[in-house]
Amino acid sequence: MRTPAFLLIWLVIAAAVFAGSLAIGNDYVFFAGYVILQYVVLSTAWNILGGYCGYVNFGTGAFFALGAYSTVAIYKFIGDSELPHVIPIPVLMLVGGAVSGVVGLGMGYLTLRLRGAFFSIATLALAVVLETLVVNWDYVGGSRGAYVIRPEEMPLIGNYIRYLFLMMMLLSVASITIARLIEHSRLGYGFATIRDDELAAEASGVPTLRLKLIATTLSGALMGMAGAPFPYYIGFLQPDSTFGLDYAVNSIAMPLIGGTTSWVGPLIGALLLGTLQQVATVTISSAVNLLLVGVLLVVFVIVAPNGIVGLVRTYWQRKPEEFVGRRRVDADAPGSVP
Amino acid sequence: MNSIANGSPNTGLLQIDNLGKRFGGFVALENISLSVPAGERLGLIGPNGSGKSTLVNCICGTLRNEQGAVRFDGRKLDGLEAHQRTRLGLSRSFQLPRPFASLSLADNIRIPLLYTVAARGTIHSAREVDERCHHLLGEVGLEAKAQRLPRDLTQVEMRKLELARAMASLPKLLIADEAMAGLTHSEIEEILTLLSRLNDQGVTIILIEHIMRAVMSFSRRLVVLVSGKKIADGAPDAVMRDPEVERAYLG
Amino acid sequence: MIFSFDLLINAIVSGILIGGFYAAVTSGVSLAFGILDIVNIAHPAFIILGSYVAYIVNTTFGIDPILTAIVATPLFYVLGAGIYQIYYVSFEKRGQESLRGLAFFFGLLFITEVSLVLYFGVDYRYVNASYIGPTWHVGDVDLPLRMMVPCVVSLLLIAALQLILTRTFIGRAIMAVAQDQLALRLMAIDPIRIKRIAFGISIATASLAGAFLIIIQPVEPSVGREYIGRVFAICVLGGMGSLPGTVIAAMLIGVVESLTSTFYGPSWAPAVSFGFLLLTLAVRPAGLLGR
Numbered sequence: 001m002r003t004p005a006f007l008l009i010w011l012v013i014a015a016a017v018f019a020g021s022l023a024i025g026n027d028y029v030f031f032a033g034y035v036i037l038q039y040v041v042l043s044t045a046w047n048i049l050g051g052y053c054g055y056v057n058f059g060t061g062a063f064f065a066l067g068a069y070s071t072v073a074i075y076k077f078i079g080d081s082e083l084p085h086v087i088p089i090p091v092l093m094l095v096g097g098a099v100s101g102v103v104g105l106g107m108g109y110l111t112l113r114l115r116g117a118f119f120s121i122a123t124l125a126l127a128v129v130l131e132t133l134v135v136n137w138d139y140v141g142g143s144r145g146a147y148v149i150r151p152e153e154m155p156l157i158g159n160y161i162r163y164l165f166l167m168m169m170l171l172s173v174a175s176i177t178i179a180r181l182i183e184h185s186r187l188g189y190g191f192a193t194i195r196d197d198e199l200a201a202e203a204s205g206v207p208t209l210r211l212k213l214i215a216t217t218l219s220g221a222l223m224g225m226a227g228a229p230f231p232y233y234i235g236f237l238q239p240d241s242t243f244g245l246d247y248a249v250n251s252i253a254m255p256l257i258g259g260t261t262s263w264v265g266p267l268i269g270a271l272l273l274g275t276l277q278q279v280a281t282v283t284i285s286s287a288v289n290l291l292l293v294g295v296l297l298v299v300f301v302i303v304a305p306n307g308i309v310g311l312v313r314t315y316w317q318r319k320p321e322e323f324v325g326r327r328r329v330d331a332d333a334p335g336s337v338p
Numbered sequence: 339m340n341s342i343a344n345g346s347p348n349t350g351l352l353q354i355d356n357l358g359k360r361f362g363g364f365v366a367l368e369n370i371s372l373s374v375p376a377g378e379r380l381g382l383i384g385p386n387g388s389g390k391s392t393l394v395n396c397i398c399g400t401l402r403n404e405q406g407a408v409r410f411d412g413r414k415l416d417g418l419e420a421h422q423r424t425r426l427g428l429s430r431s432f433q434l435p436r437p438f439a440s441l442s443l444a445d446n447i448r449i450p451l452l453y454t455v456a457a458r459g460t461i462h463s464a465r466e467v468d469e470r471c472h473h474l475l476g477e478v479g480l481e482a483k484a485q486r487l488p489r490d491l492t493q494v495e496m497r498k499l500e501l502a503r504a505m506a507s508l509p510k511l512l513i514a515d516e517a518m519a520g521l522t523h524s525e526i527e528e529i530l531t532l533l534s535r536l537n538d539q540g541v542t543i544i545l546i547e548h549i550m551r552a553v554m555s556f557s558r559r560l561v562v563l564v565s566g567k568k569i570a571d572g573a574p575d576a577v578m579r580d581p582e583v584e585r586a587y588l589g
Numbered sequence: 590m591i592f593s594f595d596l597l598i599n600a601i602v603s604g605i606l607i608g609g610f611y612a613a614v615t616s617g618v619s620l621a622f623g624i625l626d627i628v629n630i631a632h633p634a635f636i637i638l639g640s641y642v643a644y645i646v647n648t649t650f651g652i653d654p655i656l657t658a659i660v661a662t663p664l665f666y667v668l669g670a671g672i673y674q675i676y677y678v679s680f681e682k683r684g685q686e687s688l689r690g691l692a693f694f695f696g697l698l699f700i701t702e703v704s705l706v707l708y709f710g711v712d713y714r715y716v717n718a719s720y721i722g723p724t725w726h727v728g729d730v731d732l733p734l735r736m737m738v739p740c741v742v743s744l745l746l747i748a749a750l751q752l753i754l755t756r757t758f759i760g761r762a763i764m765a766v767a768q769d770q771l772a773l774r775l776m777a778i779d780p781i782r783i784k785r786i787a788f789g790i791s792i793a794t795a796s797l798a799g800a801f802l803i804i805i806q807p808v809e810p811s812v813g814r815e816y817i818g819r820v821f822a823i824c825v826l827g828g829m830g831s832l833p834g835t836v837i838a839a840m841l842i843g844v845v846e847s848l849t850s851t852f853y854g855p856s857w858a859p860a861v862s863f864g865f866l867l868l869t870l871a872v873r874p875a876g877l878l879g880r
Contacts, residue, residue, distance in 0.1 A: 056691050114870055116687040117628045121821045122870050125863035128818055132860035143856060186452045193438050193449055199400060200436035202420035203429075205454030205507055209419070245814060249699050256692050261440070287706055294699030301689045301696065302679040 003181055010173045018166055030165040034233060036274035037168040038226050042247065043254035043266035044175040045222035048182065049215045050252065051260030054195030056120040059107070061247040062127035063220045066103055067096030067227025068242055069134055072146045075231065076139060086151050089167040089229050096228030097221040103130070104220020108213040131243040145238040148231035164229050175222055179263035191215065223251075246290060253297040259309025268308050351376040351411060351542055352397070352428075352511055358405030359389075359396055366392045367566045370406070374511070374544065379537055381557030381574065382546045385586060389566040390546050391433055394513050398430050399423045411510065425454050429509030433516045433546075435500040437488035443499060444484040447471045450507035460508075470506070477532060478502045494521055501529065511542040518549055530556050554578075562586065595729050600851040601844055602730050608843025609740030610801050612747055612836045614816060615823040617794040620750075622821070623830025624767045625784055627676065631694040632820060633813035634701035635792055639665065639799020640714075640808040641705060647716040654716045655742060658800035662793045669792025672697070673785045698813075705810040713807035721804060739801035744836070746797055751832045753790075763787045767830070815859060822866035 021029045042060060049055050071092045078087065111122040135143045154163040182188045190211045193201035198208050231237045250273070258269025273296065277289045304311050350373035357370040367389045374380055384390050395401040397408055399420035408415040410428055418426075429450075438446050451467050461467055475481040478498040480491075488496060501517050514533065518526050530552060537543050547553045553560070553574075560577040562570040564586040570577045577583055614636060621627045642661050643654035680690035720734040754760035762783045766773055770780040802808060823842055827834035842862050850858040 050688070054688060056688060058695075110867065110871060117622070117626075117691070118825075118870055120628070120691060121630075121818075121825075122867060125818050125822070125866045125870075128863040129860050129867065132857060136856055186456075189441075189445065189449060189452060192440055196438040196440050197436045199420075200432065200438065201449070203398065203400070203424060203432070204450040204503065205421050205424040205457065206449065207419070207421050207453075245699075249695060252692055252695060256689070260688075287703060290699050291703040291707065294696045294703060297696035298693055298700065301693050302675065305679075305683070305685060305689055 003177065003184075006180060007173070007177050010176065014169045014173050018169060021165070022162070027159055027161055030159070030161045032278045034161070034165045034168050035278065036271060037165070037172045038230075039250055039254060039270040039274045040172040040267055041168070041175045041226040042223055042251040043258070043270045044172075044179050044263065045219045045226070046251040047255040047260055047263075047266045048179060048191075048222075049212075049219040051255050051265065052182065052188065052191035052195065053212060053215050055112075055116070055212065055215070056252070057123045057216075057219065058120055058245070058248045058252075059123040059127035059130075060223055060251040061243045061245060062130045063100040063104065063223035064227035064230070064247050065134065065239070065242040066100045066130065067093075067224030068230040068237055069140050069146075070096040070099045070224070071228050071231050072140045072148060072237060075148050076146075089164065089232075092228040093167070093171065093225040097225035100224020100227070101217050101221030103224075105213060105217040107220070108216035112209060112212045112216065127243060127248075131239055134243070135239045141237070143239060145236055146231065147236050148234075150232050150235060160232070164233055167229060168226070171225055176263045176267055178218070178222075179266070183262060187211065187214070249290065249293055249297070253293045253300075255307070257296055257300045257307055259307030261306070262309065265307050265309045272308075350374045350409075351378075352544075353409040354397070354406065355409075356406035357393070357396060357403050357408065359392055359401065359403045365566055367396065367403070370563075370566075370568050372561065372568065372571070374542060376510070376542055377537070377540065378542050378544075379556055379558045380542075380544045381553040381560045382544055382563065383548070383550075383553055383560065384563035387565075388563040390563055391515060392566075393563065394430055394515055394546065397423075397513070398428060421453070424450070424507055424509075425457055427508075427510035428513075429504045429507050429511070430513040431497075431500045431504040431515055431517050435496040437491075437496060437499055437503075439488055442485050442487060443475060443480055443491075444468075444471045446488065446499060446503055447474050447506045450503060454507035474502045474506050477505075479528070494525060497521070498529075501532070505536065509541060511544065512536065513544045513546065515546045516548065518547060518552055526552055596851060597848075598729060599731055600847045602732065603736070604844030604847030605840050606732070606736040606740045606843075607805070607847065608840030609743045609836070610736070610798075610805060610839075611819065611823055611843055612839035613739075613743035613794065613801055614798045615820045615827070615835050615839055616747055616750055616832065617791040617798070618820045618824045619827065619830050619832060619835045620763075620787055620791040620794070623824050623828075623835075624763065625787055626767070627673075627784075627788065628691050629694050629788075629791070630691065630817060630821075631698040631701065632791075632795060633816035634698045635665070635668075635795035636799045636802060636816065637705065637808060637810060637813040638701060639796040640803040641709060641799070642796065643800040643803055644714045644716055644808070647718075651717075653718055654800040654804055655718075655738075655797070658797045661796045665796040666789040666793040668789075670785045670789035672792070673788035676788075677781055677784070698817075702810045702813060709810070711809050711811075713809045714803070715807040716803050718804060735804055739804050742797075743801060746794065747832055747836055750790075750794070754832070759783070759786060818859075818866060819862040822862040822869070825866060826869045 021033060042064065046057060046060055049057050074087060074092065074095065107123065107126050111119050111126070114122055134140065140146055151160050154160055157163050157166065182191070190201070190206050193204065193206050194208050194211060201208050230242070254269030254273050255266040256269070257273060258267065259265030273293065276292060280288050280292055300307060306313075352372070352374040354370055354372040357367055358365070359367040370393060382390055392401065396403040399415065399418060399422070410423065410426055413426065415423055438449065441449070448467060448471050451461065451470055455461050456467070461470070472481055472484060475484050478501060480495060480498055480502065483491065483495070488499065491499065497517055497520070501514065504512055504514070518529055521529065526549065533543050533545065533556065545553060545556055557574050559572065560570070560574040561568060562577060562583050569586065570580050570583050618629065618632050621629045621632070639658060639661070643657045646652050646657040647654050676690060676693060680693060720738045723734050725732040725734065725737070754764060762773065762778055763786070766780045766783045766787070773780045773783065802812075819842070823835060823838045826842070827836070827838035842865060845865070846858050846861045849861050
């Protein structure tokens, strides 16, 4: 399937979901749905570096928070000036994405020469350093946190939360489209070789450092874009909960549970686990959420290493096939060589 | 060392001058100088641990040598990453095969085609890439398994895949690092024929092997490495008669 | 920022004392990650578990926390051995340890932490012992016993571990398995069993480290998180598996953290160890006393 067709189909699905949610008539759907969609973006973003390239990033929270704090900085700046008070979310996303993307590039430059485990530990370290810097920056509220006042209504759509939901939905569609585009391109092949054997990849002509930098930048940027609307969603932003490991564990668990080799995995993982967490929060307590994530992560990683996608494939084909070949010769995939 | 050839010093396709490499206190390579002209069939032999693979790694950029210089096609290679050297036309197969485990055989071959050959602008369509993948797999007899994963291969088939992948980047110089270990007599012949054909097409070959029969029949020139030093360099017969080489092998 | 010699000396001493404790905390990671290459990012969670075990026994029976921890060591050992077995069968054997093995430990971290939250809540817990209140004074220097005792016992623990690793058969087998598994097999020693023992010891140290922690400061479940980066920073800085190196690195980080906290404020302190880690990884990945 060509990318434009894929994009169109998903936009139609998104429109249908939005319309359906409006029809339900309860705004809680939008509040809960926003979080789930946010995780679709975060998981997909994480998977680009983690699943495709094999580099585990523990710093999801940091990139997410950078996007959020970019928005706070803009909000404060606007508030102090004479400019109109409401900045469209897409603009905020672009700014948040740019900031996180640049940081992602920088992080990659500093850490990608390190082998696997050291890279992951370094991402953890970087996240804490970034958090400390933000906590000590009083302009955005520091450790006291920052208040952001949500506009009441948006024209045509109604409640502002619906607008946020719609924007996050569009970002989700964009994310999975980008992920799929990568998979079917030369870049996707390159990522796979990095995951499988970096030394052999280099020997085959793959510019591994450059590709890894692309992955960290793109991954970081998408995470920042997911974080940009967050201050408007939550109203009161606090550094320790925003930068925290909770985002890391979710963005790692969801692709691992769903399946790391394609765009489908993070989507399924985020939808399932995200919904489960929303249900658990309402019925039991919000602390149980993370226990759920932890347990499912451990169970899946032991029992179903290829995730739900892997299980489905095995069941479907009656043949345990660990990964599918990137493309088959008989498929009609066009123009993959740029 | 009466079997050292007095060749022209600076016109080799691959030119190695005083290369040295140490690992901490251990001297792996010392003062290696070698000039490989285009079209050569060079055999590189030596006891285990003599530094052959280290030399290959230094040439190809997997390791950095502290001393000396490597030139390829007139260009200095120092500071270039491994993938840049491959794109210049320098290719190697690994002694222990390192296939891309999650990709099919065809895709394994596709990688160097996409990243090296396509980068030079000589292939333009996906179909051409596919054709070349299958052609290369056919050359090593693996076409039937094109869609399988490397873990479905036998050891021998993995070596063939390794060689095919090294060939896929259309190199000017191919270093085959012990590609024939464990192969049967006829399989060795197959590989030698393949390498000869490549050489006829203009590819310079450096063959690193322990199987003396193969080395002697294939090489037009022989270099012997012992304990990180080059002790012989010349015509195969002359080298094998060199008393120092005899000592190295027979103790 | 008022500078006084008094403040400086005390900050340094305090840093050294807590550094001794940090060394004990890190010793488990030095064993697991430094020597065996197992990235047990959940180690701090097991330490917190140790703290809570000490807490329960202390509040129920009034028994000294360190004593409790020593008694609990075999239990933690068994836990560690069991976890390694799962890790080996599920990941190491399949070659999946870099992604899925890591995620496994990450999951364990959360499971442990949240279980503690659900059971104990988020209130800070503390223990009672005779040495928690008093402070010795040597000139202008304050030596709170609640930091002295854990520091001294920590150093004893490290010394004991070092003796085990260098003088006993098992210890040397552990060092050997890190370098050459094949050679061990040829000597009819099962490397998997050795690694299981080593990982068991690693988690056993967490029992003691946990007791030390709750003596030094009140504990609640998320306290472990600030130690994740700290232990890996110390492990890498100390040369990955060198116990003497771990002690030096731990004290170095302890002192720098203490100085930062005293003169620049505690909000900058977390960045210290992590900043060190990044620096070490960038400049000298082999650490201070690298292998």
